[in-house]
Amino acid sequence: MTSSLLEQLIDALRVLPGVGQKSAQRMAYHLLERERAGGQRLSVALASAMENIRHCERCRDFSETAVCATCASASRDAHLLCAVESPADRLAIEQATGYRGQYFVLQGRLSPLDGIGPRELGLDLLASRLGEGEVQELIIATNPTVEGEATAHYLAQLARQHGVRPSRLAHGVPLGGELEYVDRGTLSHAFGSRSEMTD
Numbered sequence: 001m002t003s004s005l006l007e008q009l010i011d012a013l014r015v016l017p018g019v020g021q022k023s024a025q026r027m028a029y030h031l032l033e034r035e036r037a038g039g040q041r042l043s044v045a046l047a048s049a050m051e052n053i054r055h056c057e058r059c060r061d062f063s064e065t066a067v068c069a070t071c072a073s074a075s076r077d078a079h080l081l082c083a084v085e086s087p088a089d090r091l092a093i094e095q096a097t098g099y100r101g102q103y104f105v106l107q108g109r110l111s112p113l114d115g116i117g118p119r120e121l122g123l124d125l126l127a128s129r130l131g132e133g134e135v136q137e138l139i140i141a142t143n144p145t146v147e148g149e150a151t152a153h154y155l156a157q158l159a160r161q162h163g164v165r166p167s168r169l170a171h172g173v174p175l176g177g178e179l180e181y182v183d184r185g186t187l188s189h190a191f192g193s194r195s196e197m198t199d
Helices: 005-013 021-034 036-052 087-096 123-131 146-161 184-192
Strands: 077-084 101-105 137-141 165-168
Touching: 005 021, 021 036, 077 087, 077 123, 087 101, 101 123, 123 146, 137 146, 146 165
Parallel strands: 077 101, 077 137, 137 165
Antiparallel strands: none
């Protein structure tokens, strides 16, 4: 027995993260009852994105062209390369900092139990890039999770093999935070990673 179009729509909406059966039903009913024009725009944009967005050949970020605008830009510092887990992480760094170097988007983190190894993260491409001799510092901006830390150690070793200095984003007490409200793991890590104050 084939599913109705409504059931197919609800099932399709469930592929989104955090969307269960009830949420998918609400979205489907909303589109059909109140937002048909928006639904049409959504379907066109979704089809076009799925067809035309790919990974940049140089940094693995999402791009409509073979090489993304960041990698193609002559104004970016090619001596600095920041490795991030996802395009969302790249965007967060780009919007929150004055960083003007290049990026490498891993599209995940090492997780042998999930079948994600160096090949899945494109680390052969990263090794080639480090081997070109232009990158002087690899800024490792993986998340402070068990898998993120394992990935950071692997990236640091890879950088050293190519004569590139690895550095790691600082982790610890958030700016404006109060010690009594910081969780124990974060506070312990911050205390253990303390650095000397300079003038």
